[in-house]
Amino acid sequence: MSANILIIDDDLDLAELLGEYLTSEGFSCDHAENGLIGLDKVKQHPYDLVLLDVMMPQLDGFETLKKLRQFSKMPVLMLTARGDDYDRILGLELGADDYLPKPFNHRELLARIKAILRRFEYASIQQQEAISRAGNLVIDHNTHTAHLDGEAIELTGTEYQFLSYLTQHLGQLISKETLSEEILGRRLMQYDRSIDMHISNIRRKLKADSQIQIKTVRGAGYRLVTI
Known part of the structure; x- marks a missing residue:
């Protein structure tokens, strides 16, 4: 490499x-x-x-x-x-x-x-559908961008990958271990708060009254849901 x-x-x-x-x-x-x-x-x-x-x-x-x-x-x-x-x-x-x-x-x-x-x-280079949708969220995999109600969300590359992964697994409970291995490319270490902080950053960038929310399941992981 x-x-x-x-x-x-x-x-x-x-x-x-x-x-x-x-x-x-x-x-x-x-x-x-x-x-x-x-x-x-x-x-x-x-x-x-x-x-x-x-x-x-x-x-x-x-x-x-x-x-x-x-x-x-x-x-x-x-x-x-x-x-x-x-x-x-x-x-x-x-x-x-x-x-x-x-x-x-x-x-x-x-x-x-x-x-x-x-x-x-x-x-x-990932081959996948060009667009993923969840409620009023649209993920464009070709441009690596996200829009909420038609307005662009300013995400870092890593935040985009977290949100994209959760969108593609809408409604599913995703463990921190899975997110660490799939997105960060490493095993989850004890006391590692990096995933929590990335998710917190994404939440701040989503509107409070949005049709989508990232739910925390204590001790288990995160789930992206529509409301």
């Missing part, structure tokens, strides 16, 4: 090590030492994924992600402080696709990157 990855991190030594490691695994890597430079690079080059550190000068990872999501749905893997739930949760709320706490094992980083790229590649 080959891809063009942008590393946005002010830790030059770490960025160099990551670049060398990922290059040895067949990826092309570029580096930006802060968020402002990173945003400029994203606007100029077609990267496949961004590795984004949280703690940076001038523009931290959260502000960088906010600005990035204003013009791009490019996959973002955030690198957060060890054990800092606030960083991880906030990153997902702002539209990150996944997170990895520092310090991390390089093999785990590689596995996370490959999982993200696989699911985005699969979504782009």
Whole structure:
């Protein structure tokens, strides 16, 4: 698997090590030492994924992600402080696709990157019906967009995949384990709240009086229903 990855991190030594490691695994890597430079690079080059550190000068990872999501749905893997739930949760709320706490094992980083790229590649070539409908929600699989009452819903790539999967399994109870494996490409880990945060983000973007709702079945998973 080959891809063009942008590393946005002010830790030059770490960025160099990551670049060398990922290059040895067949990826092309570029580096930006802060968020402002990173945003400029994203606007100029077609990267496949961004590795984004949280703690940076001038523009931290959260502000960088906010600005990035204003013009791009490019996959973002955030690198957060060890054990800092606030960083991880906030990153997902702002539209990150996944997170990895520092310090991390390089093999785990590689596995996370490959999982993200696989699911985005699969979504782009997946052969399925062009349109899925649930109540007043319309999912267009060709353009990877969602509309509610004719109005576009601004979803990240990962949020789109969650909503699309639930729509295709309308009324069915889908476990968190299934969502983690099918959408995030990894086994569900204990205390992992990433799925909860992605679902929460989607709920905020759906109208309160919408004909569709995502129901939580405590201890079991989620179900998309029409009302």
